Amino acid sequence: MSDAFPQLETIPIPVATATEEVSASRFGWFRDMPILVKLSTGWLFLVVFGAIYAKLDESVFGGALPLQDPNLQTNNFNAETGEFGTGEPLEGPSASHWLGTDAIARDTFARLVHGAWVSLIVASVSATFGVVVGGLVGSLVGFVRGRFETVAMAVIDVILAFPALVLLLALVSIFEVRSLGLISFVIGVLSIPAYTRVARANSLAISNREFVLAAQAIGTRRRQILFREIIPNVLPTLLAYAMVAAAFVVVVEGTLSFLGLSVQLPQSTWGNMINQARRDLKVDISQVVWPSLALTLTVLALNQVGDYFQRRGAVRQSSL
Amino acid sequence: MTERLDGRLARLLAALAAFALLVAACGGSSDDTDDAAPEDETEAAEAEEEAEDDDVAEAGEEAEGDVDTEIEESTGERVVGGEIAVGLEAELPGMRPWEDTCASSCYNIFVTIYDKLMESTETGEYEPWLLESITPNEDFTEWVGTLRSGVTFHNGVDLTAQSLVDMFAIQQTGSQSQSQIAASNLATVEATGDLEVTYGLSQPNSAFPAYLSRAQLGMVFEPGAAADGDAFNAAPVGTGPFVFESRDLDNETIVTKNADYWGTDSDGTQLPYLDKISFRPIPDEGTRLDATLSGTTQVAHTLRQNTIRDSRAERDGGAEITLFEFQGNNVGGGMFNVLVPPFDDIRVRKALVQLTPQDQVIEALGGTGISLPGTQWFSPDSPWYSEAAAAAWPQFDFEAGKALLEEYVNDPERSDGKAVGEKIEYELSCPPDPTLIAAMQVGFEVATSTELVDINLTNYDQQTHINYALGADNGFVGSHGAHCWRFSDDNDPSTSLNPAFAPPTAEIAAAAGIPDVVSPLNFANYFDGDIFQAAIGAIRTDNFDERYALYESISLKIAEDVPVWWSGHTATALITDDAVMGLVSWELPSGTLGQGMPNAEGRWHQVWLAG
Incomplete structure (x- = not known):
């Protein structure tokens, strides 16, 4: 071994140094964050908390926070009271409706918070699909190369060549059921090619790094190299990319909702809130502004955080 | 069977x-x-x-x-000349009355190019338009109509009873006209004189004139030109008050004044008043209204209540627009x-x-x-x-x-x-x-x-x-x-x-x-x-x-x-610049007031721009 690769004796195998940095201060990484990234992280935390809270409010929190029923039409007939409500459509912000009401007198704040759940699930599922499947396939083909890579990447290129939104529209139209699970699954599957490309590119680069060559040279099994050298080094980039991709997915879901092809009504999503409010733009622009703002801030935040982690994740290391 | x-x-x-x-x-x-x-x-x-x-x-x-805008005679001075742009809800599927679907947007364009045989009056009755008269037999199985004389198509061909017979042959092949032929019980169309046409029905139909007021059976096109459907679609020929000039799909359809039009107003002034109309499909309701508010178009067409609501608010807020509203039988x-x-x-x-x-x-x-x-x-x-x-x-x-x-x-x-x-x-x-x-x-x-x-x-x-x-x-x-x-x-x-x-x-x-x-x-x-x-x-x-x-x-x-x-x-409206006149005051050749603008279908031949 040493005869074949004499230089190995003088090349130190890189060892992780991040642990030492973190040990200096557990939250040092947070302190070092630019303010915009901190704000973005805060916003994302709010969105995630709001989404989870909205979903589990009744069952877990017992309605602890004053979040109204997002589907209650406050001017419609109420079976419990046996009377029509006195709410008004397109009401302005008030103590009872913090962000006003929509065209059928539903509380906009409640719908906005519940809408976050859809975005969260779709983004999470898509990222999971992308990182797990796309990451694995991309890392594998980048490392193995050869005919397998050619075939796999040809398939990926064909899928990527299709306009994603058109393909999504077609798939969602074929599956007429509008469940959150189905929408997430479809978007998740369509996310795989992009992750595969990112993972492959990184895998190709890492496969030529010294520590991988060294591992090969000392006769480490290929599977071991893949899982212990390649994938761990691809992962940080992939996770950072997932944040950016999640932003895109949130917008895609919003687009589907806007077109009436996302989850079934009356479930609120930011996209369908924008769609339903656009009719009354001239009367009350705020009903379009709130969900648009939530969507914009979330996408911006995901991009900021994603970029930040992408920069930080550009460390290559060996665990062998 | x-x-x-x-x-x-x-x-x-x-x-x-x-x-x-x-x-x-x-x-x-x-x-x-x-x-x-x-x-x-x-x-x-x-x-x-x-x-x-x-x-x-x-x-x-x-x-x-x-919400109906009252139909009434206009006393304003007619102005000849000028041009307007009309924002429509949708683009037309095509220009052939016998073949292409025609809804409200389409009628706005079709009535400029094609005359109808019959037209509805203010009270909803039917009176002759391109026909001068129409009479049924006792059991409503035969209707004899007489065309007005001296009418020519835009390509110079004379309108005769034979034109209607030849039209019928084309209508029988058209997806749109077929249904109306079946529904009206129309079986035969014969030229029983130069200008006299006889419609034979397979079953009685006392409401047959109503069918002659709509695009599928009532709009008159030049059958010679229509023999080539695709060519006709690109250059439609009728007898209407305007001549087709150009069509840029999904962007603009332009019609210009038919200088040889047969119609005159009650003062004997040659119709139409306008020189040119540009119809622009603008699918988004808000954009269409904004186009009129900004002067890009002079008329906005709508079939939506909320657009009427928004237009009213704009008008009440000082915008110089007029709403010609109509609410008929059409019901959601x-x-x-x-x-x-x-x-x-x-x-x-x-x-x-x-x-x-x-x-x-x-x-x-x-x-x-x-x-x-x-x-x-x-x-x-x-x-x-x-x-x-x-x-x-x-x-x-x-x-x-x-x-x-x-x-x-x-x-x-x-x-x-x-x-x-x-x-x-x-x-x-x-x-x-x-x-x-x-x-x-x-x-x-x-x-x-x-x-x-x-x-x-x-x-x-x-x-x-x-x-x-x-x-x-x-x-x-x-x-x-x-x-x-x-x-x-x-x-x-x-x-x-x-x-x-x-x-x-x-x-x-x-x-x-x-x-x-x-x-x-x-x-x-x-x-x-x-x-x-x-x-x-x-x-x-x-x-x-x-x-x-x-x-x-x-x-x-x-x-x-x-x-x-x-x-x-369904409330509908034509929302116009204040200068657009004549949408509710148009008359039939008999002098009877027409139906105004039902379903936001304007009759543009008697529209003028106030000076």
Whole structure:
């Protein structure tokens, strides 16, 4: 071994140094964050908390926070009271409706918070699909190369060549059921090619790094190299990319909702809130502004955080 | 027989596509529940009482809250010359009256290029336009018309009776005209003189002139030029007040003044007044209105209540615009597919209507103070409107609706085959328009609060929505459940109501003993022998009282069996720059005032720009 690769004796195998940095201060990484990234992280935390809270409010929190029923039409007939409500459509912000009401007198704040759940699930599922499947396939083909890579990447290129939104529209139209699970699954599957490309590119680069060559040279099994050298080094980039991709997915879901092809009504999503409010733009622009703002801030935040982690994740290391 | 029937169905199917596009889109909401069997004597008595209430409008009179702009003679000085741009809701599918679907946007363009044989007056009657006269025989199976003389097509060809005969040959091949030929019973067209044409009908039809006022049979095109359909589509030729100049698809269609037009105004001034009109399809409602507010266009066309609402606000805020509003028979709502469970059971249909808070639906549609609530095929200011039918239409009653649903749910013989106590499941579908999405959720909310129904709310694009209702692949039964739809128009009732309640499938027609009569236009698949007989009877007489009684009986039966539900009548408007004049004051050649701008269809030949 040493005869074949004499230089190995003088090349130190890189060892992780991040642990030492973190040990200096557990939250040092947070302190070092630019303010915009901190704000973005805060916003994302709010969105995630709001989404989870909205979903589990009744069952877990017992309605602890004053979040109204997002589907209650406050001017419609109420079976419990046996009377029509006195709410008004397109009401302005008030103590009872913090962000006003929509065209059928539903509380906009409640719908906005519940809408976050859809975005969260779709983004999470898509990222999971992308990182797990796309990451694995991309890392594998980048490392193995050869005919397998050619075939796999040809398939990926064909899928990527299709306009994603058109393909999504077609798939969602074929599956007429509008469940959150189905929408997430479809978007998740369509996310795989992009992750595969990112993972492959990184895998190709890492496969030529010294520590991988060294591992090969000392006769480490290929599977071991893949899982212990390649994938761990691809992962940080992939996770950072997932944040950016999640932003895109949130917008895609919003687009589907806007077109009436996302989850079934009356479930609120930011996209369908924008769609339903656009009719009354001239009367009350705020009903379009709130969900648009939530969507914009979330996408911006995901991009900021994603970029930040992408920069930080550009460390290559060996665990062998 | 089967082959004949299939061929007939195929033709009707093609026709249906056109009709469906006209009526689709919808405006309503939905459904459901509750209680107390409503058909007892007390309720009947209450219904009679209600019929006398003030809130039931009198037939033929302007109803409270109606938005119609009054039709009146204009005293303003006519100005010859100038040009305008008109923003339309949609682009035309094509320029051929016999082949291409023609709805409101299309009529705005078509009437500039093509003259109609008949035209409707302010009171809704039909008078000759390109014809000078038309007379039926005693049993309405033959109509003899005389064309006005000296009329030439835009390509210089003279208009003669033979032109109409040659047109008929083309119309018989056209997907749009075929349905109207069948519906009107038109069998032959003969030139019985240079300018005299004789229409022979296979069955009596006292309302035949109504068919001559619409695009499919009434708009006159040059048959020589139409022999090549594609070429004609690119360069249509009629006798109308404007000549086709150019068409940039989805962008602009331009027509220019026909200097040789036959028409003059009451002062003898050559029509049209305008030199040029540019029609621009602007699908987005807000953008279309903004275009007029900013002066990019001089007219905005709309079929939406909320746009009327926004326009009113702009006008009241000082914008220099005029609203020419119209609310006719066209009414939003939806239909139940009565051939599929659970809608084959009247209890479910009636319950769902009783659980639909109509005022809230109209509010969701943006029509509060604009749209009149629908109770029947006719609006309160129609001469065909029935107060008795209005009173008979089921009103919102949560307890009564819920009780009916409970009765069905607990019926061991329930038609949907589910176990006793199990929730009813159905699909409520509307096109993906924000207005309709809002409205459908109103009914959803009330119906689901009974905890007796599970509703799957769906939105499909308009063509899919139509196809589901059509059911071309399953004998026209359709795959719809509760389906948003629009009904009725301002033509003679026979043109839309009769085919809507004729036998929907070959099986039903055969069972009724009328195997040759099948109408794919019966989207609700609701057939009742008495209704059908009344509808046939109504085109065998021209006595208004007799016809009224027959249509009233139909309206009452519909109120009893509720194969459909209603939201509000469709308010439409042409929103114009203040300088645009003449939209409500145009006259027929006889000097009679025309119908104004029904369904936002302008008559542009007598429009001028104030100086």
